[in-house]
Amino acid sequence: MKKALILSVAAIGLIATPVAMSQVLVDTPDQSAPAFQPVQLFGNNNSSMTFDSRRGVVTMAPLLAKVTPAVVSINTVTESPSNQMDDDQRELFERFFGQNPRSRGPRAGLGSGVIVDAREGLILTNNHVIDGADEIEVRLEDRREFMAEVIGADPKTDLALLKIDARNLTALDIADTDDVMVGDYVIAVGNPFGLSSTVTSGIVSALGRDNRASQDNYSDFIQTDAAINPGNSGGALVNSRGVLIGINTAIVSRSGSSAGIGFAVPTRIIRSVMGQLTEFGEVRRGRIGVLIGDLTPELREGLDLKSIRGALVSNVTEGSPAEKAGLESGDVVVAFNGEVMEDSSDLRNAVGLLSPGAEADITYIRDGKRRTTRITLEAIEDDNDVLDASVADDIPSMQSFSGATITGIPDDLDLRDGNEGVYISNVRRASRAARAGLQRGDIIRRINRTKLTDLKSFQTFIEDNDGPYALVVERDGQTAYLGVR
Known part of the structure; x- marks a missing residue:
């Protein structure tokens, strides 16, 4: 079963805090009154809570009747590589590695998704839910089932966009990027442990959470104490108006189940990634050409700054947009594209949401003075050579890897066994x-x-040696063995 992404840190038990509401006194249900009446919360009638006069209870049922049809179950099937080996491949492994890989059948995975465009049949989910899947099946709340195609995926934000050919769909509205505050009442909807249309509730516990364990990814999570469990990945986090504010992605837990700390990708990232996946099928990120770090109290004092907020520029690449905009080593970036920068992670995320050619205002502090200038992002250059096995006609044996794009290992990957080897950047x-x-x-x-x-x-090895080939592969920190003909 596909499990939600789990961050390995100490689990802290929290008690979900319910929304405080004005007292509702119920005597005898009034059969003549309208079935559902808004319950006033802090003087605001626009809430998730309604009063069912026929049953005499306060409920969220009418709101959920609009939300749950937009949340789908995603089932995936991934063929096990070792299951596809024939006798010659197994003999090859035994000869080179002295062992016979365990034979396994197809692996099934389970997750959730959110319909974000009913007309086009677009569904947003997590990349880790569908990554590597050979088949993706979407099941709606009304039990209809459809095979889905992948429009595009972005591992760096763990988002993927799917498409199904279906009518009469229900989609969720997406909240404005700044329409979330700590303390907001939220509802998580998904399919934990395969239990479809499961609803949990809580509050927004924190904003702007950064996953420091993965420096290669972009993370600016909403933290919530609404229960999120394996299978919830890709599901919806909505506010009390039933509007999507995030895609449930990760949990902090030692056990693998909810410990009251869950994370969701916010809409500011969702909107940017969705737009590029729809247009290009991938996310094209720009760069400004700086090395940045966080400020410390010692650096604040040494640089005569008033606070430790901002991203410290440690180096400016020659000929980069940052150099052309006048930035220098020692500058402290405090705002970018209209957003306040609390630290280097904020700046990295803000730049990563813009595509090459985009323009943005950048505000920085130098010598105690605040300055603002305009900067144009450029495309991220890949310093690695690329070997596309699909077009490598001059190396016949490369056809064994047809469909793979092979590069040197990117410098920014933090790998268990170092940077020796080659990297598979894409597989058709x-x-x-x-x-x-x-x-x-x-x-x-x-x-x-x-x-x-x-x-x-x-x-060089491929040119000098014909296949089949036995590969030792590092995948997600684990060692795998593959046979390639």
Whole structure:
């Protein structure tokens, strides 16, 4: 079963805090009154709570009747690479590695998704819910089932956009990016443990949470104490008006179940990523060309700053947008594109939401003076050479990896065994590489008995040796073995 992404930190038990509301006195249900009447919360009738006069209870049922049809169940099937090995491949593994990989059948996964465009049949979910899946099936609340296609995915924000061919769908409205505050009442809807249309509630516990454990990703999470469990991934976090404010993504727990600390991707990221996935099928990020870090009390004192808020520029790349805009080492960026920057993570996230060519105002402090200038983002350059196995006609044996795009290992990846080997940056669905079990993000460490150092060593080996090939692959911190013909 596909599990929600779990952050490994100490679990802290919290008690969900219900929304305080004015006292409602109920004697005998009034059968002549309208079935549902708004319950006044702090003088505001626009709330999730209504009073059912026929039953004499306060309920959220009318609101949920509008929300739950927009939350779907996502079932995935991933063929196990080892299950696809024939006798020759197994013999190859035993010869090179002295072991026979365990044979496993197809793996099934379960998650949730949110319909965000009823007319086009667009569904938003987590990338980790559908990553590597050979089949993706979407089940609606009314029990209709559809096969989904992937419009695009963005591992760095853990979002993916799916499409189904269906009519009479219900979609959720997406909240404005700044329409969330700590203390807001929220409702999480998803399919934990395969239990469809499960609803839990709580409050927004914090905003702007950063997942420091993954420096390669962009994280600016909403934290909530609404119960989120495995299977909730990709589900909806809505406010008391039934408007989407986040996609449930991760939990903090030692046990793997809810401990009152859950995280959701906010709409400021959702809107940006959805727009690019719809237009390009991928997210194209820009850069400004600076190395940044957080301020400390010692740095604040040494630089004669009034606070430790902002991102400290430690280096400016020659010829970069930052240099052209006049930024220098030692500047402290305090605002970008109209948003206040609390630390370096804020600046990284803000820049990462803009595509190459976008313009933004950047405000920084230098010598105690506040300055603002205009900056134009440029495309992120990939310093690695790329070997596209689909078009490598001059190396016939590369056809064994057809469908894979192979590069050197990016410098910004924090890997368990270092940066020696090659990186699979993309794998086309249903390609030869995909059928062999290769996935985007795989690190090939060895081929047959040869340890790889870089892309050149890989290419040299392929040129000098015909297949089949036995690969040692690092995937999500674990070692996998693949046979490629």
